[in-house]
Amino acid sequence: MIHILIADDHPLFRAALAQAVKALEADTEVLEAGSLASAQAVLDARPGIDLVLLDLHMPDSHGLMGLATLRAAHPAVAVAMISADDEPETVRRAMAYGAAGYIPKRSDGDQLHAALRTLLDGGEYLPDDLADRLGALPASDDDDDRTAARLAQLTPQQFKVLTLVAEGRLNKQIADVLGISERTVKAHLSALFEKLDVRNRTQAGVLLKSLQLRDLVPAQRDAPA
Template sequence: MTFVADHAETIRVLLVDDQELFRRGLRMVLEADPGLEVEEAQDGLSAVAQATASPPDVVLLDVRMPGMNGPEAAGAIKEAAPSARIVMLTASDEESDLLDSIRNGASGYLLKDSSVDQVSDAVRRVASGQSLISPQVATRLLEEFRVLATRDEPEPRGTKLSDRELEVLRLVALGHNNKEIGRALFISENTVKNHVRNILEKLQLRSRVEAATYAVRERLLDLP
């Protein structure tokens, strides 16, 4: 089901990718949605310049680009236009790229094999203040960090969380949105939002993307 934004205002999107064919094709598809207004940039440097001159609502940003890469551009864009929300849209599912992107202010991370509906939903979700991580990337993170399950470490900060908060955090780390988490746990979407807010406050994190990454790093999940 396609996410419906809370407002009818046009969302200004800056699409940044050095592959012109991909960039132009995605722009054509996104602009079929009357609620999205799309501009383009061919690399990180030009994206920073455009975002500085005219801050977009959402930036769709590739990770691997010549010159200034995606995470570097994300950091510069957030400095120049703090209100801009950034979604990495990339072919890379490498953990290092994900973590660099999050550290530099990305609110979402999608792979380029995502459907057009998923990309449109991502734009609307981050524009409304949500953060996201695609299920494919969440699965990759879980696979990368399985080895940590046997590592001897001090008690993690996750012990501050209630049992219900740990359940919510696990589903967040698996890439589920609030509505899906609510259905899985038989609670309302507003209750899920409250749990996520409490989790972020207790763990001193800024977004659910950071929470998902933290969860797998600190062995807060029951990995099979």
């Protein structure tokens, strides 16, 4: 059986997508999450999930930070973005940060079926028109590639520490949240500073926050498939 997690904060879209996925892939269990936090909880509780379809602009996801968070904690799980935002630069950044594919919410049933088959077979998916638009972009300055490579070096626990640092938490607060000692927090900070090539927690927080994207207006975010 295939196990797919749909993470989207809009209930009607989530239900419609779940119905479409079940219709296309009969032997499939579809799980749902309405926030990044609940998606993380499902992945922690259900290690056998094959694919996550992640909305780009959930309120607690902060753009690409949600993608980076799931990829850091569950590197073996394929995560594909599904969004009304199909700006080529946004898509390029998502792919640089480890997205297995990018499915516009305007996709019809045939496109969704092609996406699922490609992703479940271990491939990367972009619709043809979006791939053409990405190909027409000017060459990247590779900042996203470098940042993605640095973040990929972090362990899941180090990434959690980094996320809390970006929220402005102090070492004691981080220790309390993660149930570890302050000495361990300091050790994680030293390691992640070295891996990210930054000198202090301010620079580390700025690097993580660079994953944030502009928010879409509600009409765009909630556009049906």
